Amino acid sequence: MLLPNSMAEPGFTSTLAMNSSQFLTHDSSPQLTTSRPTSQNLYFSHKAHDLKSGFHNPKCSSYFYGVQLDVTGPRTQKCEISSFGCSKISILRDHKLTGTGLRFHHCTNKLGAFRGIDLAGSSYEVNSRNSRFILRSSSVLNMDKVVEKEKGGSGDNYYDAIVIGSGIGGLVAATQLAVKGARVLVLEKYVIPGGSSGYYQRNGYTFDVGSSVMFGFSDKGNLNLITQALAAVGCEIPVIPDPTTVHFHLPNNLSVRVHKEYNEFIAELTSKFPYEKEGILKFYSECWKIFNALNSLELKSLEEPIYLFGQFFQKPLECLTLAYYLPQNAGDIARKYIKDPQLLSFIDAECFIVSTVNALQTPMINAGMVLCDRHYGGINYPIGGVGGIAKSLAKGLVDQGSEILYKANVTDIIIDQGKAVGVRISDGRKFFAKTIISNATRWDTFGKLLKGKDLPKEEENFQKAYVKAPSFLSIHMGVKAEVLPPDTDCHHFVLENDWTRLEEPYGSIFLSIPTVLDSSLAPEGHHILHIFTTSSIEDWEGLSPKDYEEKKELVADEIISRLEKKLFPGLRSSIDFKEVGTPKTHRRYLARDKGTYGPMPRGTPKGLLGMPFNTTAIDGLYCVGDSCFPGQGVIAVAFSGVMCAHRVAADIGLEKKSPLLDAALLRTLSWLRTLA
Ligand SMILES: NC(=O)c1ccc[n+]([C@@H]2O[C@H](COP(=O)([O-])OP(=O)(O)OC[C@H]3O[C@@H](n4cnc5c(N)ncnc54)[C@H](O)[C@@H]3O)[C@@H](O)[C@H]2O)c1
Numbered sequence: 009m010l011l012p013n014s015m016a017e018p019g020f021t022s023t024l025a026m027n028s029s030q031f032l033t034h035d036s037s038p039q040l041t042t043s044r045p046t047s048q049n050l051y052f053s054h055k056a057h058d059l060k061s062g063f064h065n066p067k068c069s070s071y072f073y074g075v076q077l078d079v080t081g082p083r084t085q086k087c088e089i090s091s092f093g094c095s096k097i098s099i100l101r102d103h104k105l106t107g108t109g110l111r112f113h114h115c116t117n118k119l120g121a122f123r124g125i126d127l128a129g130s131s132y133e134v135n136s137r138n139s140r141f142i143l144r145s146s147s148v149l150n151m152d153k154v155v156e157k158e159k160g161g162s163g164d165n166y167y168d169a170i171v172i173g174s175g176i177g178g179l180v181a182a183t184q185l186a187v188k189g190a191r192v193l194v195l196e197k198y199v200i201p202g203g204s205s206g207y208y209q210r211n212g213y214t215f216d217v218g219s220s221v222m223f224g225f226s227d228k229g230n231l232n233l234i235t236q237a238l239a240a241v242g243c244e245i246p247v248i249p250d251p252t253t254v255h256f257h258l259p260n261n262l263s264v265r266v267h268k269e270y271n272e273f274i275a276e277l278t279s280k281f282p283y284e285k286e287g288i289l290k291f292y293s294e295c296w297k298i299f300n301a302l303n304s305l306e307l308k309s310l311e312e313p314i315y316l317f318g319q320f321f322q323k324p325l326e327c328l329t330l331a332y333y334l335p336q337n338a339g340d341i342a343r344k345y346i347k348d349p350q351l352l353s354f355i356d357a358e359c360f361i362v363s364t365v366n367a368l369q370t371p372m373i374n375a376g377m378v379l380c381d382r383h384y385g386g387i388n389y390p391i392g393g394v395g396g397i398a399k400s401l402a403k404g405l406v407d408q409g410s411e412i413l414y415k416a417n418v419t420d421i422i423i424d425q426g427k428a429v430g431v432r433i434s435d436g437r438k439f440f441a442k443t444i445i446s447n448a449t450r451w452d453t454f455g456k457l458l459k460g461k462d463l464p465k466e467e468e469n470f471q472k473a474y475v476k477a478p479s480f481l482s483i484h485m486g487v488k489a490e491v492l493p494p495d496t497d498c499h500h501f502v503l504e505n506d507w508t509r510l511e512e513p514y515g516s517i518f519l520s521i522p523t524v525l526d527s528s529l530a531p532e533g534h535h536i537l538h539i540f541t542t543s544s545i546e547d548w549e550g551l552s553p554k555d556y557e558e559k560k561e562l563v564a565d566e567i568i569s570r571l572e573k574k575l576f577p578g579l580r581s582s583i584d585f586k587e588v589g590t591p592k593t594h595r596r597y598l599a600r601d602k603g604t605y606g607p608m609p610r611g612t613p614k615g616l617l618g619m620p621f622n623t624t625a626i627d628g629l630y631c632v633g634d635s636c637f638p639g640q641g642v643i644a645v646a647f648s649g650v651m652c653a654h655r656v657a658a659d660i661g662l663e664k665k666s667p668l669l670d671a672a673l674l675r676t677l678s679w680l681r682t683l684a
């Protein structure tokens with residue numbers, strides 16, 4: 009994963025180029041539909057809910073989402089803007105519209121073209137060129153808008169919580185706390201928020217730093233945690249549903265498309281393994297049991313007894329189902345029903361995407377969550393790129409009266425009488441709070457930020473059970489559009505000849521082409537290819553700068569050749585832009601020890617039982633992110649953020665709490681973890 013320096017520009021200019029054929033039609037219900045558009049519908053957006061209520065709400069005022077523009081009547085005599093499910097607002101040519109969050113001050117006489125200004129002063133224009141609609145905006149989020157404080161300790165400089173790091177885990181914890189009324193300070197080492205879910209721009213391309221597979225972004229159920237986290241701070245980002253979650257290209261020419269429609273996926277898989285139809289149905293049915301149980305719960309902190317016992321009381325069957333699966337792994341359950349070695353290898357590949365380990369090491373709860381949510385809520389790509397999620401959360405946080413400070417590298421967590429009370433950043437400044445939440449990995453938190461302190465027993469146990477997963481080599485490329493065959497899917501998983509290479513470095517290749525869904529991310533006539541594969545930092549150390557650069561080219565070249573052979577003939581000659589990131593890049597820009605992708609079990613785990621939650625052995629110190637329950641993945645770290653905020657809120661008096669029950673539950677959970 010790659011986060012080059014040029015991201016350091018404050019503010020940015022984004023171009024959303026939309027091909028009308030890729031967008032959705034307006035529908036009378038407030039749901040997004042998957043139907044194809046009829047004609048000139050433009051999906052650009054700006055605060056659907058604000059438009060619904062008909063007045064400007066300063067929250068997230070410079071974002072675009074949730075609005076559909078219909079060009080009707082004879083050529084811009086009349087443009088109509090409507091938000092989903094609410095009445096249409098007509099914008100007549102040259103008509104000034106105020107009080108909705110959008111104010112159009114010019115409308116040309118070309119089809120659908122006009123310029124607008126939002127109430128935060130950002131200007132943009134909507135244009136139609138060769139049946140493409142283009143929305144340009146400037147200053148979508150000014151990253152300079154950070155609030156700095158001089159010294160910490162009391163009064164104005166004393167926070168309810170300091171969050172170290174603005175990955176999705178940290179931002180969800182921070183925003184959830186802020187909406188509960190806490191005053192939060194987020195300290196981010198880098199110049200923009202998001203960590204592995206950030207973005208960067210080069211030569212007209214907007215690249216996602218991490219992968220572009222987005223769970224939790226649907227409009228239904230309880231597990232759409234990204235949608236919910238954004239909504240909590242008054243934000244909404246329009247998404248484009250992905251009809252195929254992932255296209256597997258596997259040994260023996262096994263090609264499987266995971267269609268969003270569950271029945272289509274099952275039909276495709278059983279057509280490849282007809283003699284295993286029953287086993288396939290039984291395995292995935294167990295996944296659905298878990299998913300349905302999860303989806304029925306209100307998700308909060310499993311370390312907070314009033315909530316936990318309340319859920320057991322209200323949904324005993326569902327909670328018992330989850331408790332039953334908590335210590336189990338997907339591979340064991342698959343083996344109860346499936347015998348074919350190749351099909352079991354396919355289940356390994358399914359799980360590798362979930363957890364970067366095989367099915368025998370993948371917690372069944374995580375498998376159930378991911379292997380079903382893709383068919384329920386689906387995989388939805390945020391228009392404008394994954395980076396918009398963190399930007400919106402950061403903006404929402406500030407709108408709630410909390411603060412985020414960039415270029416703030418936390419070097420120490422300050423402990424006073426055994427309690428975490430503050431942090432020191434690299435320029436020597438100190439900040440103090442009732443609670444400290446670390447979104448750095450547990451290895452970084454306990455190994456670097458708590459210098460000179462003995463490793464608590466719980467962390468020792470964690471490190472015995474979990475090891476840092478390898479890092480990634482990533483290749484971000486811009487390519488000529490012609491190289492992709494028509495109907496190319498957005499996400500691919502490639503393992504060509506040998507199943508045993510699944511977990512080996514450079515064995516499996518992940519490939520995302522987000523421009524298949526959102527063409528605005530690349531210049532016209534081009535696509536983005538984001539390729540990544542596991543790679544360890546040890547492979548990249550001790551090289552001279554020249555050797556390092558040469559090795560990057562060599563390794564990237566091999567991966568590109570493999571993709572050229574397997575998927576896209578002519579790929580190499582279609583490259584317009586290429587940038588390679590190594591584990592060292594990942595370590596440098598994401599501040600993750602060895603550039604690790606996250607934790608992975610050393611051996612066979614007892615499902616999720618050994619995974620620590622958010623509290624730590626140090627009073628006042630909490631962890632959030634992928635080295636907490638339930639582990640790797642954007643939606644997983646979002647859940648860890650929700651859990652963390654709930655536990656912290658209870659501890660600082662913003663949620664109900666029972667000290668007696670707390671002590672009993674935390675002791676029990678700690679004991680349960682020792683069984684893993
Ligand atoms: N779609 C996908 O599948 C996808 C894409 C990207 C990321 N991910 C997932 O996201 C997970 C990571 O999310 P996360 O929330 O745990 O964390 P993260 O690593 O994404 O973010 C942590 C943030 O903390 C900052 N930070 C670390 N140490 C700091 C310090 N000392 N001072 C100040 N700032 C510091 C980093 O700069 C970074 O911005 C990964 O496990 C990965 O699975 C998934």
Ligand SMILES: CC(C)=CCC/C(C)=C/C=C/C(C)=C/C=C/C(C)=C/C=C/C=C(C)/C=C/C=C(C)/C=C/C=C(\C)CCC=C(C)C
Nearest residue numbers: 219221310327330331362374377499500518519638641644
């Ligand atoms: C508390 C006790 C002991 C018992 C109580 C029982 C009880 C009530 C338990 C409740 C448990 C709960 C609520 C668990 C919740 C679990 C959740 C929400 C798990 C979510 C997991 C999500 C995961 C693992 C998401 C992973 C997503 C990933 C990794 C996506 C990844 C993509 C890639 C790696 C790239 C792929 C790219 C391509 C191109 C294919």
